[in-house]
Each structure stands twice: as C-alpha cells, then as structure tokens.
Amino acid sequence: MRQSAQLNEPSEGDSAGPGGGEASLLGPADVRRLADRLGVRPTKQLGQNFVIDPNTIRRIVASARLSPDDVVVEVGPGLGSLTLGLLDAARRVVAVEIDPVLAEALPGTIAERAPGLAGNFELVHKDALRLTELPGPAPTALVANLPYNVAVPVLLTMLERFPSLRRVLIMVQAEVADRLAAEPGGRVYGVPSVKARWYADVRRAGSIGKNVFWPAPHVESGLVALERREPPRGDVGRAEVFAVVDAAFAQRRKTLRAALGGWAGSPARAEELLRRAGVDPGARGESLGVAEYAAIAAARAAAEESKESGSS
Structure with a gap:
C-alpha cells in the first residue's frame, strides 16, 4: 500500500508498464531498496503492506477497466507500485498519501521511473478521510490498495464527496471484500x-x-469493483437511508419492528412505517436490500410531511 523515491541502481522491474507505456514497475528488490533509502518500515498503525509483484499490479490495472481519458485518484500510494501502473493506463493520476516521508519521496520515484508520464501525476499529502477536494479535473475512477484498517470509511467517504467517480476498484482484506460484495440474506451481509x-x-x-506483499499480511486480500449508478430513490436522501440502515443492524438479531423502534419513536410506529414501505415488520435487517431501506426512509419522510401539512 505504499511506494516511492529515486532509484539509481539497476531495476528488476519491467521497463514498460501494463499498457506498454513508459513506466518501469517496481519489483521486490526495488521496493526494499526504496524503503531502506527512506528509512521506512511498514507500520501496522497505517495499515501498510507494500505490493512487490509487477504481475499483481498489471492485474489490478487491467481489472480497473480504465480508459485513456480517465482521471484516477489513488489513496495510499505508498512507494508507488500501483501508481506507476496506473500512469500507463490513465490520462492523470492523483495520489493521496498521509505518510509525510512517503508523500515527499513519491514524486521522485515517478520522475525516475516514468519520466515521460511525470506531468500526468500529482500528489496530495493529506488524510483521505479529511479530503474535500482534489486538484485539477474531477476524478472519474478510484483505484487503490486501501489500508485495511480504514478501507470501508475511505471508500464511502470518497463515493460521497466525489460524485464524479464512476468506477472503483479497491484491494482490501478478503473478509472486507466479502462483506462489501455480499447479497441480502448472506452470512456477512451488513x-x-x-x-x-x-x-x-x-x-x-x-x-x-x-x-x-511486503511484509506478507496474515490475511488474504480481495478485489472489489463498483460501478456508480443513480441512488435507488430520488425522494429521500443518503443520510436518511443510512440512519435506517444503522438502526436496523445495531440490533440485527431483532425483527425490524423492534430494531427500528428507537429510530421511529416506538415499535408500533416502526411497524406502521414498515407496512407503508411494503416491508414485513417481522423481517430482519440482513434480509433487506438498499431499495427497501430507501422505501422505509421515504415512508417516514412522507408521514412527517403529511403530519406537518395537516397541522398547518
């Protein structure tokens, strides 16, 4: 999840990246030399595990299905392994790095290993969870080997704050990948x-x-792909729907009638709203899809609007 800086020794990486372009990918010895030169050791606190295999980089870039016109944002570029691969496939890459040592070194790595593409690269030294804007054209794709300890918050934050993102490919802990891709009714659906x-x-x-990876993590990893689409309903907002979701899964062993009692004001009120939304009050949260959660939030919004108009 991290990579960077100047390399003058011969490289074991490829002389051309996955798109046949100008970037020279990093191999295992390259990564270790860079880390040694910078005095960097991957830290568990920042969720750092550096990709050392060029073939894996090729695979990630190919799976991202980028076009030459894409503007890619990468969170947690580290030493630059994935960054170099992305530069060969996209029009522009903006890398967001929180680690000050890695952030300072990464532009040098790009200049050394992809000199013809360095003008298509920009670094943002910031915590992705605090990111509110990016320099240059709006990003169209997010491709990242996300730090596993903040993967879900980073993903949801980026999707919320950058609606121009149409495609996402992230590498995360396999368990997290399973949860993100789980269907309603599944064991890890949440x-x-x-x-x-x-x-x-x-x-x-x-x-x-x-x-x-270096160091090798204790867990397997997985790739998750997301394709942006319109929200399931236009008459209710994200915050309202997410409030229902949070309430339903806070007590996932309970029926929705009971679990949503606090959110709705009482179990009886929750049952009324659930029936308005066409949802069985005896169902549990893990059986519902996002459209049904949106319907519940919309039922509450409609009931409150009706109440306000009746009292005015």
Whole structure:
C-alpha cells in the first residue's frame, strides 16, 4: 500500500508498464531498496503492506477497466507500485498519501521511473478521510490498495464527496471484500454491503494472495469493483437511508419492528412505517436490500410531511 523515491541502481522491474507505456514497475528488490533509502518500515498503525509483484499490479490495472481519458485518484500510494501502473493506463493520476516521508519521496520515484508520464501525476499529502477536494479535473475512477484498517470509511467517504467517480476498484482484506460484495440474506451481509450499494453496483473482482506483499499480511486480500449508478430513490436522501440502515443492524438479531423502534419513536410506529414501505415488520435487517431501506426512509419522510401539512 505504499511506494516511492529515486532509484539509481539497476531495476528488476519491467521497463514498460501494463499498457506498454513508459513506466518501469517496481519489483521486490526495488521496493526494499526504496524503503531502506527512506528509512521506512511498514507500520501496522497505517495499515501498510507494500505490493512487490509487477504481475499483481498489471492485474489490478487491467481489472480497473480504465480508459485513456480517465482521471484516477489513488489513496495510499505508498512507494508507488500501483501508481506507476496506473500512469500507463490513465490520462492523470492523483495520489493521496498521509505518510509525510512517503508523500515527499513519491514524486521522485515517478520522475525516475516514468519520466515521460511525470506531468500526468500529482500528489496530495493529506488524510483521505479529511479530503474535500482534489486538484485539477474531477476524478472519474478510484483505484487503490486501501489500508485495511480504514478501507470501508475511505471508500464511502470518497463515493460521497466525489460524485464524479464512476468506477472503483479497491484491494482490501478478503473478509472486507466479502462483506462489501455480499447479497441480502448472506452470512456477512451488513452495513457496508448496504451503504456501498446506495452508490453503486458491487461485485467481487478476484482474490490476491499474501506473498505479493511486503511484509506478507496474515490475511488474504480481495478485489472489489463498483460501478456508480443513480441512488435507488430520488425522494429521500443518503443520510436518511443510512440512519435506517444503522438502526436496523445495531440490533440485527431483532425483527425490524423492534430494531427500528428507537429510530421511529416506538415499535408500533416502526411497524406502521414498515407496512407503508411494503416491508414485513417481522423481517430482519440482513434480509433487506438498499431499495427497501430507501422505501422505509421515504415512508417516514412522507408521514412527517403529511403530519406537518395537516397541522398547518
């Protein structure tokens, strides 16, 4: 999840990137030399595991289905392994890095290993969770090896704040990938599954083994692809729908009538709203899709509007 800086020694990486362009990808010895030169050791606190396999980079870039016109934002570029691959496939890459040492070194790595593409690269030294804008044209794709400890918050934050993002491909812990891609009724279906689907269609796009990282993590990794679409309803907002989702899964063993009692004001009121939305009050949260959650939120909004108009 991290990569960077100047390399003068011969490289074991490819002389051309996945698109046949000008970027020279990083191999295992390249990554270690860069890390040694910078005095960097991957930290668990920042969720850092560096990709050391060029073939994995090619695979990620190919799975992202980028066009030459895409403006890609990458969160957690680290030493630059994925960044170099993305530069060969897209018009522009904006990398968002929180680590000050890695952020300072990455432009040098790009200049050294992709000199003809350096003008298409820009670095933003910032926490992605605090990001509100990006320089240059609006991003059209998010492709990232996300730090596993903040993967879901980063994904949802980026989708919320950058509606221009049409496609996403992220590498995350396999368990998180399963949750994001889970369908209603599945064992791991939960809050991330529903919230991701507010923004996009979601699917599992492959698995990644441990040995392509340094250091090798204790868990397998997975690729998740998202394709932006319109929200399921236009008459209710994201915040209202997410409030229903959070309430339903806070007590997931309970029926929706009971779990949504606090959100609605009482279990009886929750049952009334659920029936208005066409949802069985005896169902549980994990059986509902995002469209049904939106219908519940819309039922409450309509009831409150009716109440206000009747009292005026």
